Amino acid sequence: MAIKVKRVNFYENGRIYATVEVKTYEDGRVEIVPPDGYRMYPMDIETADTSAHSFVPELIRMWWKGSRQYKCYMVPVLEELFNAMMRPDWSEDKRNLRSHKCRVEGAHGTPIICRRASCTCCPNAGKDMETNQTSYIEDLKKNSNWEPATEDITSTEAMGRILYDELINFLAKHQKKLAKIKLLEDEGYSVKEIHEMLNLPSNTIYSDRKRIKKLESEFFKED
Known part of the structure; x- marks a missing residue:
């Protein structure tokens, strides 16, 4: 049973948009309970706005x-919105996991990423295996005369993904x-749906979409 319960109000534009319960138990365990329809998102401590409510x-969590x-x-x-906001972090987690996987010989003799979930019982366990730490493009450049062309789809898409994450x-x-509107729009939500989810006037959303496009053109323009 919780021995202490705090209720923390979160504000946007001077209005309460959510109240979170922070429950502390006898064993020291802390449970954070968001309202229905919400998830707790790990905002970088340097950018988190705590001025509108008591800190x-x-x-505070290590993430x-x-x-x-x-x-x-x-x-x-x-x-x-949580799912859209977390996607860059989830992608980085997957990239990090793949980077530590061993490179093993595939069916046709070409190196592939090991698909085993664990090294336990792996015939290569204990061997000094090359990992996938070296990027795919750098690996190709090292072992062949291949150079990425400007029209190369793989490198172009990868760079586009990086720039998109930086924009968000x-x-x-x-x-x-604007970040919330951009993420929801990219998830396929209509202006009407975004209006209902964020409680913003439709005219404001249309206006903000123009601001986003202007920022995008500046962000992605080539030197």
Whole structure:
């Protein structure tokens, strides 16, 4: 049974948009309970806005992102928005996991990433195996005369993904409302649905979409 319960209000535009319960139990365990329809998102502690509510130490968490840990402040976001906001972190986690996988010989003699979930009982366990740490493109350049052409689809898509993640991170730090609209729009939600989810006037959303496009053109323009 919880021996202490804190209720923390989160504000947006001066209005309460969510109330989170922080329960502390006798064994020291802390449980964070968001309202229905919300998930707790790990906002970077340096960009988390705690000025609109009392700072709650229990909401500080260490969060793994790739191979590093970050100090975060847990904030409630809509469940649909949570999935979109977490996608870059999940992608980095997968890249980090793949980078530590061994390179083994495939059916046709070409190196592939080991598909085993664990090294236990693996015939290569204990051997000095090459890992997938070296990137695919660098590996090709090292072992052949291949050079990435400007029209190469793989490298172009990879760079586009990196730039997209950087844009979202930039918006999340400097224009949080625009970040939410951009993520939901990219998930396929209509202006009407975004209006209902974020409680924003439709005209504001249309106006913000133009601002986003302008920022995108600046962000992705070539030198």
